[in-house]
Amino acid sequence: xxxxxxxxxxxxxALVASxxxxxxxxxxxxxxxxxxxxxxxxxxxxAAWRHADGFKxxxxxxxxxxxxxxxxxxxxQRPRAGEPTSTVPLEHLGAxxxxxxxxxxxxxxxxxxxxxxLLEAMESLSEADRxxxxxxxxxxxxxxxxxxxxxxxxxALKTRLHRARLRLMAALRRGGRxxx
Amino acid sequence: xxxxxxxxxVAHDREVGGIRCLEVLDHLADLLDGRLDAATxxxxxxxxRDCNWCERFGGAxxxxxxxxxxxxxxxxxxxxxxxxxxxxxxxxxxxxxx
Ligand SMILES: [Zn+2]
Numbered sequence: 001x002x003x004x005x006x007x008x009x010x011x012x013x014a015l016v017a018s019x020x021x022x023x024x025x026x027x028x029x030x031x032x033x034x035x036x037x038x039x040x041x042x043x044x045x046x047a048a049w050r051h052a053d054g055f056k057x058x059x060x061x062x063x064x065x066x067x068x069x070x071x072x073x074x075x076x077q078r079p080r081a082g083e084p085t086s087t088v089p090l091e092h093l094g095a096x097x098x099x100x101x102x103x104x105x106x107x108x109x110x111x112x113x114x115x116x117x118l119l120e121a122m123e124s125l126s127e128a129d130r131x132x133x134x135x136x137x138x139x140x141x142x143x144x145x146x147x148x149x150x151x152x153x154x155x156a157l158k159t160r161l162h163r164a165r166l167r168l169m170a171a172l173r174r175g176g177r178x179x180x
Numbered sequence: 181x182x183x184x185x186x187x188x189x190v191a192h193d194r195e196v197g198g199i200r201c202l203e204v205l206d207h208l209a210d211l212l213d214g215r216l217d218a219a220t221x222x223x224x225x226x227x228x229r230d231c232n233w234c235e236r237f238g239g240a241x242x243x244x245x246x247x248x249x250x251x252x253x254x255x256x257x258x259x260x261x262x263x264x265x266x267x268x269x270x271x272x273x274x275x276x277x278x
Contacts, residue, residue, distance in 0.1 A: 009274055020266065021255040038262055042269040049273060091193065094205045099237045100192035115251040122252075137248040138255075143213075162209040169244050 001061050005052040012052070016045055019062055022139065023069045029122075029130035030073035039076060044069040063141060067149045070131075077127065090163075097169035121171035129164035136161050192233050197226030204234045208241050 003011035020041065027040035047068050055064050095101065109117065122130055135146040136157075147157040193201045199220075204227050210216050211224055228235045258266070 012274070016266070016270065020263070021258050024258055024262070025255040038265065041262070042266055045266065045270055046273040049270070090206060091202055094202075094237070097237075098240060099205055100201070100233050111251065114247060118248060118252055133248065137245060138252045140249070140253070158209060162206075165209070165241065165245060165248075168248075169240065172244070 001052070001055060001057075004049075005055060012049055015048075015061065019065050020045070022062060023065055025138070026066050026069050026131065026134050027073055029134045030070065030127050031077050032127065036073075036076050040069055040072045043072045047072065059145065062139070063145055063149070066135070066139065066141075070149055088163075093163055093166040093170070096173075097166040098173055117172060117175055118168075120175055121168050124171045124174075125164065125167055128160065129167055132157065132160045132164050133168065137165075194231070196231040196234075197223055197229070199223040199227050201227075201231060201234050204228070204231075204238070208238060211238075212242055212245060 001011075001015065004015050023044055024037060024041045027037035027044070028034070031037045031040060044065065048065055051068075055061065059067075091099075122133065125133075131150060132146065135141045135149060136143070141149070143154055143157055146161075147154045150157065152160070204224055207216060207220065207224060211221065216224070228238055
């Protein structure tokens, strides 16, 4: 990273190679189209190259790159007009996720199928829900890191993560049920 | 007046071990992260021992999170065309001296 900051193109190339897919995954989560995500991917790395000397080393390089991508995404992704501001009561989210309902027959899915089902369920979530799941559960960022990156308070982040997981569980149940 | 809340059309919620199901649901993420104070954790553990609804749902929640962490940890490699366009864009940008 230090070499990339000094303008070493090979070092920067290696950095791109090791983090590009993670940056693209977050960009996909945060934007509503593949094309937008690709713009975010490209512009994030261009910005990283131009401002590599701004990397302070108080986070991992990966976290720093993800933060740049998040800022780029915030510019291209217009905030959804009419996004509901009211919050669904927790018990409703829970009920959709299977809380207090009869257990659905356990389908012993192969790992590959389970993975595909999770990816499909992710697609059905909002950008905000996807982003928090990517950062906390997939990238493994800490709560404070993810909160800083998404520019929300820690307790809002925790609530969002919990609710995103419940919505994901609900989507998994729906997916399982509508399966042919 | 012991009506089954499920028959009443709402999600279950009862007090077991000194804590209600809805509070347990609210605390699941912190429980999983090991971030609860000892007193709350003990209450929830007592609840989970005696409330089969929450025991089952808590297990499903934990295993979903474990699956996400295990199966989706590694991002998919970039599509070749996306990769190619990224390289081209970066070659252009790196030409220009910063
Ligand atoms: Zn319960």
